[in-house]
Amino acid sequence: MSKFEALTGNAAVSNAMRQINPDVVAAYPITPQTDTVQTFSEFVADGLVDTEFVTVESEHSAMSACVGASAAGARVMTATSANGLALMWEIIYIAASNRCPIVMSLVNRALSAPINIHCDHSDVMGMRDSGWIILMSENGQEAYDNIIQAIRIGEHPDVLLPVAVCQDGFITSHSLERVELFEDGEVQDFVGTHEPQWPLLDVEDPKTYGPLDFYDYYYEHKRQQVEAMEKAHGVIREVTQEFNDRFGREYGLFEAYRMDDAEVAVIAANSTAGTAKTAVDNLRDQGLKAGLLKLRVFRPFPGQELAEALRGVSAVAVMDRAISFGSMDNAGPLFSEVVSALTLNDVHVPIADYVYGLGGRDIRPGEIENVYQEAFQMAENGKVERRVRYLGVRE
Amino acid sequence: MTEMKGWKEIPIGGMILDAGNSEAYNTGDWRAFRPVPGEAECTNCMLCWLNCPDSSILVDAENEEMTGFDLKHCKGCGICAAVCPVNAGVIRRAEGEVEKDDPRLCIRMVEEGKFQEVGNE
Ligand code: SF4
Ligand code: SF4
Numbered sequence: 001m002s003k004f005e006a007l008t009g010n011a012a013v014s015n016a017m018r019q020i021n022p023d024v025v026a027a028y029p030i031t032p033q034t035d036t037v038q039t040f041s042e043f044v045a046d047g048l049v050d051t052e053f054v055t056v057e058s059e060h061s062a063m064s065a066c067v068g069a070s071a072a073g074a075r076v077m078t079a080t081s082a083n084g085l086a087l088m089w090e091i092i093y094i095a096a097s098n099r100c101p102i103v104m105s106l107v108n109r110a111l112s113a114p115i116n117i118h119c120d121h122s123d124v125m126g127m128r129d130s131g132w133i134i135l136m137s138e139n140g141q142e143a144y145d146n147i148i149q150a151i152r153i154g155e156h157p158d159v160l161l162p163v164a165v166c167q168d169g170f171i172t173s174h175s176l177e178r179v180e181l182f183e184d185g186e187v188q189d190f191v192g193t194h195e196p197q198w199p200l201l202d203v204e205d206p207k208t209y210g211p212l213d214f215y216d217y218y219y220e221h222k223r224q225q226v227e228a229m230e231k232a233h234g235v236i237r238e239v240t241q242e243f244n245d246r247f248g249r250e251y252g253l254f255e256a257y258r259m260d261d262a263e264v265a266v267i268a269a270n271s272t273a274g275t276a277k278t279a280v281d282n283l284r285d286q287g288l289k290a291g292l293l294k295l296r297v298f299r300p301f302p303g304q305e306l307a308e309a310l311r312g313v314s315a316v317a318v319m320d321r322a323i324s325f326g327s328m329d330n331a332g333p334l335f336s337e338v339v340s341a342l343t344l345n346d347v348h349v350p351i352a353d354y355v356y357g358l359g360g361r362d363i364r365p366g367e368i369e370n371v372y373q374e375a376f377q378m379a380e381n382g383k384v385e386r387r388v389r390y391l392g393v394r395e
Numbered sequence: 396m397t398e399m400k401g402w403k404e405i406p407i408g409g410m411i412l413d414a415g416n417s418e419a420y421n422t423g424d425w426r427a428f429r430p431v432p433g434e435a436e437c438t439n440c441m442l443c444w445l446n447c448p449d450s451s452i453l454v455d456a457e458n459e460e461m462t463g464f465d466l467k468h469c470k471g472c473g474i475c476a477a478v479c480p481v482n483a484g485v486i487r488r489a490e491g492e493v494e495k496d497d498p499r500l501c502i503r504m505v506e507e508g509k510f511q512e513v514g515n516e
Contacts, residue, residue, distance in 0.1 A: 097408060097409070098408045098409070099407050099408035099410075160407065160408075198406075198410055198412065205414075206414035207410055207411060207412050207414065208410065208411035208414075209408070209409075209410055210408075210409065211409055211411055213409045216399065217405065217409070218409075220400075220401065220402035220405060221402070221405075221407070221408065221409050223402040224402050224405075224407050224408075227402075228407075
């Protein structure tokens with residue numbers, strides 16, 4: 001029997017880590033992730049897990065230790081945020097390129113400067129081309145569920161890629177919510193034991209990780225990473241389906257909320273999707289056909305599926321909690337992806353981008369209702385007034 | 396030239412799964428000079444073996460003899476010739492300049508391009 005507890009998003013992830021019982025966790029504290037690994041270190045001290053907890057002097061070292069441990073054959077987890085992730089940068093790419101299925105809890109926070117500890121998605125959007133699989137979570141429950149699935153997705157022999165599971169800093173990482181914890185045994189049964197194919201610790205069969213790789217083979221190894229991402233599409237579906245069947249969930253690549261007869265759609269990720277559901281409900285009460293697409297899988301990007309889900313709506317608004325400075329119209333990164341997906345799949349519909357919530361600025365249901373109202377207007381006029389808006393910024 | 400394999404045929408992530416296979420990889424093909432035995436008699440002091448950065452001095456361990464050079468891996472750096480005490484003796488006794496490919500030396504460093512003219516090995 002599963003049980004319900006009042007937990008913060010961070011504590012929900014710590015509990016998932018306890019139940020997964022990874023061989024190695026290497027981490028460095030950074031707000032707002034800190035109490036994920038702090039709580040986990042208590043589990044280590046209390047003997048509730050067998051994990052080797054490696055305390056390091058920086059995030060660069062944390063990710064380096066993770067890569068080493070993963071190559072050795074261990075099941076490895078870590079957690080970080082914002083500047084911590086930025087300091088891991090070099091090794092983020094190496095983890096993916098060396099095909100180390102590390103699972104990271106990434107508690108989204110704005111990148112400096114000016115220094116800020118609150119939520120936006122500038123941290124994760126920077127790693128979008130790094131070769132990591134990226135999952136997004138609306139709340140602590142989803143972060144817990146995603147972390148458990150991430151182990152199976154990353155370690156799948158057809159994939160062997162690291163996975164980052166995101167949730168919003170403070171907004172969900174530090175909010176108490178009702179979280180369903182599955183039985184320890186059920187989680188362990190679901191994740192199974194890690195069976196590394198090429199563990200360095202197998203001294204009978206020595207091998208080398210990370211050698212020099214020039215113009216003669218580097219390109220082929222990058223092509224292999226493409227293949228792994230392609231395969232990840234199917235593996236994510238499979239693992240998600242199995243998780244849904246076992247634990248009574250309804251996850252997909254994204255969630256289509258009241259989309260069946262929707263005239264306009266908003267696309268959002270993480271906690272804002274929760275707020276947007278309230279906005280949708282309010283508008284539906286007024287008889288307006290509003291729908292929401294909540295992104296769960298950001299990498300590999302489910303472009304075709306997303307385009308199919310949006311085929312038939314008359315206007316689309318994308319909510320971006322980050323700016324891709326210097327991109328076309330200085331839009332958010334999600335906008336560019338969605339526009340490409342729609343265009344390449346022949347879904348031609350007025351679409352606008354709403355950058356919002358940078359540095360943790362609140363986003364309220366009323367503001368999202370306004371986004372919907374503008375979307376209805378786009379639908380009516382059949383054209384876009386302004387491509388990109390910076391919602392809530394003071395002029 | 397080794398046969399180039401496609402992305403489906405090689406281990407992922409650049410892993411090398413056959414331990415010690417660097418021996419099979421010809422790294423000596425960009426050498427500009429090659430070491431060649433000269434006239435002076437080697438004393439088998441093994442200083443060249445000790446100093447070669449590429450483990451390219453071949454030895455007969457049983458008879459404690461330096462037997463030649465592993466030209467698949469030798470980079471032609473000339474360290475062996477520089478540390479060879481027999482070379483030092485030849486240079487000290489010689490009247491005037493001793494070129495590094497002088498036939499009187501124990502280890503001569505011969506330009507790869509001129510190697511055929513020297514006609515050794
Ligand atoms: S030239 Fe350099 S690499 Fe070649 S045998 Fe001599 S010391 Fe070794
Ligand atoms: S070649 Fe020179 S350095 Fe090498 S063993 Fe002979 S005498 Fe010693």
